[in-house]
Amino acid sequence: MSALNSIFSPALFKDKNVLVTGGGSGLGLRAAREFAALGATVFICGRTQEKLDRAVKAIHGEGGRVESVVCDIRDRDAVVELMQTVSDQAGKLDILINNAGGQFPAPAETISAKGWQAVIDTNLTGTFNVMQAAFNKHFRKKGGAVVNVIADMWQGFPMMAHTGAARAAVDNLTKTLANEWGRHGVRVNAVAPGIIRTSGLETYDPAVRPMIEEAGKQNQAARMGTEAEVAAALVFLASPAAAYITGATLRIDGGQSIFHPLYPPNGERVWPAFDDENEKP
Numbered sequence: 650m651s652a653l654n655s656i657f658s659p660a661l662f663k664d665k666n667v668l669v670t671g672g673g674s675g676l677g678l679r680a681a682r683e684f685a686a687l688g689a690t691v692f693i694c695g696r697t698q699e700k701l702d703r704a705v706k707a708i709h710g711e712g713g714r715v716e717s718v719v720c721d722i723r724d725r726d727a728v729v730e731l732m733q734t735v736s737d738q739a740g741k742l743d744i745l746i747n748n749a750g751g752q753f754p755a756p757a758e759t760i761s762a763k764g765w766q767a768v769i770d771t772n773l774t775g776t777f778n779v780m781q782a783a784f785n786k787h788f789r790k791k792g793g794a795v796v797n798v799i800a801d802m803w804q805g806f807p808m809m810a811h812t813g814a815a816r817a818a819v820d821n822l823t824k825t826l827a828n829e830w831g832r833h834g835v836r837v838n839a840v841a842p843g844i845i846r847t848s849g850l851e852t853y854d855p856a857v858r859p860m861i862e863e864a865g866k867q868n869q870a871a872r873m874g875t876e877a878e879v880a881a882a883l884v885f886l887a888s889p890a891a892a893y894i895t896g897a898t899l900r901i902d903g904g905q906s907i908f909h910p911l912y913p914p915n916g917e918r919v920w921p922a923f924d925d926e927n928e929k930p
């Protein structure tokens with residue numbers, strides 16, 4: 650199980666059960682592969698059976714243990730059933746990666762009521778549904794770790810008003826539940842990816858993709874992030890190495906969210922020019 654060249658110990662999640670929502674594709678699939686490679690039994694869920702089937706095949710092909718469950722996280726009853734399935738098949742849940750989500754780019758004034766609701770229901774209510782059901786069924790008695798996947802919305806989220814609002818809400822929810830559930834041994838953290846090259850980006854209208862490609866370079870690394878870079882952060886926050894971290898949101902964005910006009914990401918400083926020799930300490 651070294652196909653992923655992980656820096657983590659190969660048995661890090663031995664005897665642990667992990668649920669990755671939206672684990673059938675993109676970041677979720679990469680995280681599911683990573684946890685499986687590190688010894689966990691992984692459950693993945695999503696709305697599309699075929700996507701899940703392909704993911705299961707891939708993880709089995711790498712020697713991992715994985716089960717899939719079709720579930721729309723917006724459906725509270727289905728989410729409660731999902732937790733029951735995990736209980737029936739594995740007895741307990743140790744780690745929840747709340748990754749399922751998405752949106753469509755649109756100027757705020759054009760977002761329909763249905764479109765707004767769909768994005769809020771998915772990214773805010775759906776994420777809450779899964780956390781609440783996981784806590785009530787599994788984490789309340791034995792503790793656990795939750796990592797929510799949000800987004801870089803620290804400077805607002807132009808063209809994504811719905812998801813920006815929902816993700817900011819989940820950032821806050823992360824802190825609230827870290828407080829409420831800490832005494833039950835539950836840690837709740839989040840990661841905020843910048844622009845990551847995933848299959849999810851390919852679902853966007855081809856007309857907006859060049860803008861996303863360009864925006865993806867506007868950070869100190871001058872490139873989009875990778876699925877592996879986000880998965881590594883998810884693994885870290887879920888692991889005992891992060892035992893003293895809760896209520897935190899880790900930004901994985903090459904510095905995109907700390908943009909400063911004096912040092913723009915393209916390297917052309919507004920600050921009076923110093924040559925590199927003079928800048929050396």
Ligand SMILES: CCC/C=C/C(=O)SCCNC(=O)CCNC(=O)[C@H](O)C(C)(C)COP(=O)([O-])OP(=O)([O-])OC[C@H]1O[C@@H](n2cnc3c(N)ncnc32)[C@H](O)[C@@H]1OP(=O)([O-])[O-]
Pocket residue numbers: 750751752753754755761763764765767768771800843844849850852861
């Ligand atoms: C910068 C990049 C950073 C982030 C990157 C990523 O996250 S990559 C990850 C990216 N991965 C993903 O985002 C994947 C997951 N995303 C999704 O599944 C959908 O975007 C969803 C979240 C809206 C869920 O929708 P659903 O299952 O309920 O499906 P539905 O199709 O029935 O839509 C409901 C309503 O929404 C509206 N509407 C929808 N599309 C558009 C549009 N293009 N235009 C305008 N409006 C749109 C419309 O009103 C529609 O109702 P209508 O008028 O048709 O009766």
Ligand SMILES: NC(=O)C1=CN([C@@H]2O[C@H](COP(=O)(O)OP(=O)(O)OC[C@H]3O[C@@H](n4cnc5c(N)ncnc54)[C@H](OP(=O)(O)O)[C@@H]3O)[C@@H](O)[C@H]2O)C=CC1
Pocket residue numbers: 670671672673674675676677694695696697698700720721722723748749750751752771775798799800801841842843844845846847848849850852
């Ligand atoms: N790629 C990027 O640049 C960034 C991504 N993100 C977020 O990271 C997460 C993963 O995205 P990414 O891998 O890029 O894209 P994907 O579209 O590949 O992943 C989204 C996953 O969520 C599942 N999903 C969507 N809605 C639901 C639902 N209602 N119930 C259950 N599952 C659902 C999808 O499966 P199915 O359609 O079968 O249900 C899919 O597997 C998302 O929350 C995304 O918004 C955040 C910041 C940047």
